[in-house]
Amino acid sequence: MTSARALPAALSSCLPISSRHEQRSYRAHVDNVIVPAIGHVPIERLRAGHIEQLLIDAAAGRGPVTIRRIHATLRSALSYGVKTRRLPFNVASNVTPPNGTRPEVQPWSADELAAFLRYAETDRLGPLFEVIAACGLRRGEALGLRWGDLDLTNRTARIRQTIVDVGGRLQFSTPKTRSSEAAVPLTERAARHCCRSGSARTSTGRAGATPTRRTTWSSPGRTAPHCGRSTSRATSSP
Known part of the structure; x- marks a missing residue:
């Protein structure tokens, strides 16, 4: 075979x-x-x-x-x-994978991040970008946040679930590591943007939207291109 x-x-x-x-x-x-x-x-x-x-x-x-x-x-x-005795031994056991080349990461400077957040402030995903920037969350972790996971009084967010794209369908999963489930601090700026987003949802009759599993900010696959477009516009703006 x-x-x-x-x-x-x-x-x-x-x-x-x-x-x-x-x-x-x-x-x-x-x-x-x-x-x-x-x-x-x-x-x-x-x-x-x-x-x-x-x-x-x-x-x-x-x-x-x-x-x-x-x-x-x-x-x-x-x-x-x-x-199952189909093979006498495992030929992969003594093979050492090559180290490969880790892609070089070029993080934004503080000025570049500030410029991006200023541009994205009025974007519908602006609060999401603020939370990601403030907490260092993965896309799926940030997208999985519900209002019940946020303590805006003490400025913390608890990561209880993450969103993954499985064959084009969004599914909820558990965080990658136990440490990911711990409460992470929110900056005053991020908490303020979350409050503003919550107020906007309340005024439009969507106050209960975020806590459900069916409604989230976006999907992991759509968030990255959206961020990329906003970045290009922010850097080209005078």
Whole structure:
């Protein structure tokens, strides 16, 4: 049996998948990286050299964290083959993933961030950008905030859920780490913008919109382009 047929079946049987988002991620590793590289090789004939070359090729344009996840996905699937006695040993176990090149991050300066926030102040997602900038939240964490998660008196936000895009559908999930669930401080400016946003919703009859699971500021996939357009306009404005 070729790897293209054996690996997806093994993966679905062996990995403890806790969410559809993780399932989609694992499947993407198999469909987009692993099968195109070694899918034609019979699974019994896989050797460490196949795995090493796969990871080297996959490292082009991908960060080291992604490469480690691809390696872990393949190693888990092959471990299932060993467990079921289809394979004598796991050829991926002794392969070390290449380090790859971590993309250089170029954060905004304080002046650049201030210019962006001034421009976005009247944008419908202005309060969202203020919260992200003040708290350093991930997009999904910020988008998952409900009014009940905000304590504007003490200026804190509690991250209890996050929004992920699974095959074009928004789903609620738990934060990535336990530390993410802790209360994070809000700046006075961010709290003020949240109050203003809440007042606007109340005046338009939408005061109860944010706490529900069906209504959020936006989706992760739409927020980034929206931010990019606002950034371009802010930097081109006189």
